[in-house]
Amino acid sequence: MKQFEAIHNTLPEDVALKIASMLSVRDLCALGCCSRFWRELCGLDCIWEALTRERWPSLACFQFSASSSSSAPPTAPNVKEWRKLYIAKHNEVAAGAAATAKFVEDNSSSKSLEGGDYLKAINSLNDMKFGFKDVQMYLFKPELNVIINLVGLQYCFTWLRIPGDQLKEALQMSEIADRHVCIKWWKLGRWFYGFRMRDESYSRWASLADLAIDDDKRLLAVLLRGAIHEVLRVQICSEDQHTTPWSAQITQGHG
Template sequence: MKQFEVIQNTLPEDVALKIVSMLSVRDLCALGCCSRFWRELCGSDCIWESLTRERWPSLVCFDFSASSSSSAPPNAPNFKEWRKLYIEKHNEVAVRAAAAAKFVEESSPSKSLEVGDYLKAISILDDMKLGFKDVQMCLFRPNLKVLVNLVGLHYCLTWLRIPGDQLKEALQVSEIAERHVCVKWWKLGRWFFGFRMRDESHSRWASLADLATDDDEHLLAVLIRGAIHEVLRVQISSEEDHHTNPWSAQITQGHG
C-alpha cells in the first residue's frame, strides 16, 4: 500500500491521465475505487466525454460545452457532466438489452427456442439499434445463458458486420470465447429410384470464437438459414446443459 501511495504521489497528473484514458469502462471504475486521487482522476470530464462520444457518436454530434451559449442548437442539453450522461445512457441501453435477453428466456420455458423466436430476438436488437459496445457490455456476459451470447454474436456478425477477428477478441475479453454450443440439424432424405431415403441427421460442436471467425462456414450458414428448404429442423444445445439434457437449449422449427 505504501509503495502504491509513493507511485501515486510522484506520478505526474498528465501521465496518470494518459494511463486512465487507455482503460476500459470496467477497469476505469475499478481503479476509481482505489483512492481519492484515482477517484477524482477517473471521474474527469475529459475522460468520460471521450468515452461517450466514442460509444454514441450520433448522440453527441455537437459540443456540449457550447450548449450554454446563445449559438447552441435549440435542443442541445445544458449538460457538462459527461460521466453522469454516460451512466444514464448506459442504463437505458442495459434495460433494453435485458428485455431482449428476457425475451429469449421467456420464449424457451422448456429450454427450447423456435428458430422464428431466435431470429426475432436478433431483429429486436436491430430495432433497438444496439451498437457493438452495447452488445459487449450487456450481452457478452458469462453469467448469461450461452444462447443469449449466441444471439448477440449473430447480431454483431450479420447485422453490424463486425470483423471476425475483432469479434473474437471481444469474446475473449468477456471470457465467453470458449463457451460451446452443439448444433444438430435434420435434412430431408434424398430420393433414390422413386423411394425417399431416411432423413439425415447432422451434429457438430463449435465454440463462440469458431462461429465468430467463420472457422466452420457451413455450420454458420445453418444457423443463419434456420429450418428452410431441405433442412427440416435445427437444434442448439449449450455445453452447460449437455450434461443433464443433451438438447435442452435448442432452436427448432418443423418443416413447412
Template sequence: MHKGKSDSVSIFSSLPEDVVLKIASLLQVRDLCALGCCSRFWRQLCFSDCIWESLARNRWPLLSSFHFPSSSTLTHSPNFKKWRKLYLDRHVELGVRARAVLKFVEACSRSESLEVGDHLKAVDTLIGTSFGFEDVQRFLFDPQMNVLINLVGVHYCLTTLGIRGDNLVETLRTREISDRRVCVKWWKVGRWFYGFRMRDETHSRWVSLADLAAEDDEHVLGVLRRGTIHEVLRVQISVVGRTSTHWSHRLE
C-alpha cells in the first residue's frame, strides 16, 4: 500500500533527533536543500545550524574562528547570521573571486602563455580567500577551462591545502583533466667559467597535471614554486595542444 507524505514524515519524526540529523548531514548541499523543500518537518531539520556549521567548517578548514563566529555569539547577537546564510554567502563570494582569477589569468596570457609571476599572483588570490578543496574542484577543475587555470588549482592544492598526491591525481582523473599538459620553460643566468660568463641557459619540460599532482617531476614543481629568484631570470608556462584554449564557462 502506498504511503502518503504525512506517513513518511511521521516515520522519520518518530526517530531520535540525532539519528535524523545524522542522515541529513550525509547529504550533499543540493540534496539537503531539496530535502528541506519536502515538508515543514524536513525544512526545520535541514536548515538546522548544527548541520550547516559542520558543512561550513568541513568545506573551509583554513578559515579561523575569526571568520566563523562561535555558537554563543550566533545565539545571543540580535543581528546574527545563521550558518546556512553564512555558507551560501561565502559560496557566492568564492564564485565571484574565482571569476576574478579566471579573468586575470586570461588577461595575462593572450598568447596562451603565462609568466610565473602572474601564475603565483593567481595562487596568492586563492590563498587570501582561503579556498577549500571543494571550491577548487568546482571553480577551477572544469575540463572546459584553459589548462593554465587548472594548473593554478593544482599548485594551490599541493602547496597550500596539502592535498595528498594520490588523492589529487584521482580527482583530476574524475574531472577528466589529468592528461592535460603544459610546457614550463625557464631561463637561467649563464655560469662563470675562468672569468667569463657563459650564455644564459634555457630549459623546458612538457608535463601533465597528473605528473605535477603526483610530484613525479619535482624539479618543474620547484621551478613553479620558487618563480624568478637567484639565478632564474624568467619562467614561462605555455598551453600544449589546441584543445585547452577555452576560457569562459558558467560558474555555479
C-alpha cells in the first residue's frame, strides 16, 4: 500500500490517466484493484466511454457525447454510466453469442446447416450489433462447430466490412484458419428446347482463411443470397462429417 501511495504522490494524474487509457479491459480492472487511487482513476467515464465506443462503434446511442447537454436524446448514456453500460452490453453480447451458437447447433442435423437458418444466425448478430472483438471472443473458437466460426466470418465480412487480410489474421490468432467447410447449392435445371434439364448441384470445400481472402467472394456471396432466384437450396457442412479431399471441387448433374 505504501508503494502505491508513493506512486500516487510522485506520478502526475495526467500521466496516470494516459497509462490507464492504454490498457485492455482485463488489465484495467486488475490495475483498479491495486489501490483506492487506481480504483477511482480506472473507473473514470472518459476511459470507459472510449472502450465502449471502440468495441461497439455501430451502436447508434453511442453517437451522442456522454457529456452533452440535457437536450440530448434520451438514449445517450449518462456521464456517470459508461462503465455500467459497458458491463451490461458485455453480458448481453455473451448471452447473445451463446444463444446463436445453440441455434446453429440445434439446427445442424448431421453436421450440416440449411442456408435459411444460416442467414437467421447472421441476422441475429446484426440485431445485437456485435463488434469485431465480440466475434473474436465468442465465435472464433476452435472448440465450436466450424459452421459457427463461418457465421462469425460472414458477419464480419458482410456487416462489419472487415478487410480480408485482417479477418485472416484474426482466424490465425484464434487457431481456426485451417478449418474447412463444404458449401453446397442446388440450381434449377436449365430449359433446353422446351424441356427442363435436371437440377444441378455444386459443392465446394474451402478453409476459413481461403474464404476470408478470396478475391471474388463467390462462395460467401452464394451463402449471403441463400435460396433465391435460380438457387433452390444452400447447405453448409462441417469437415467432421465428410472425408472429401480438401482441394476445392465443383460437381454437377444432381437430379
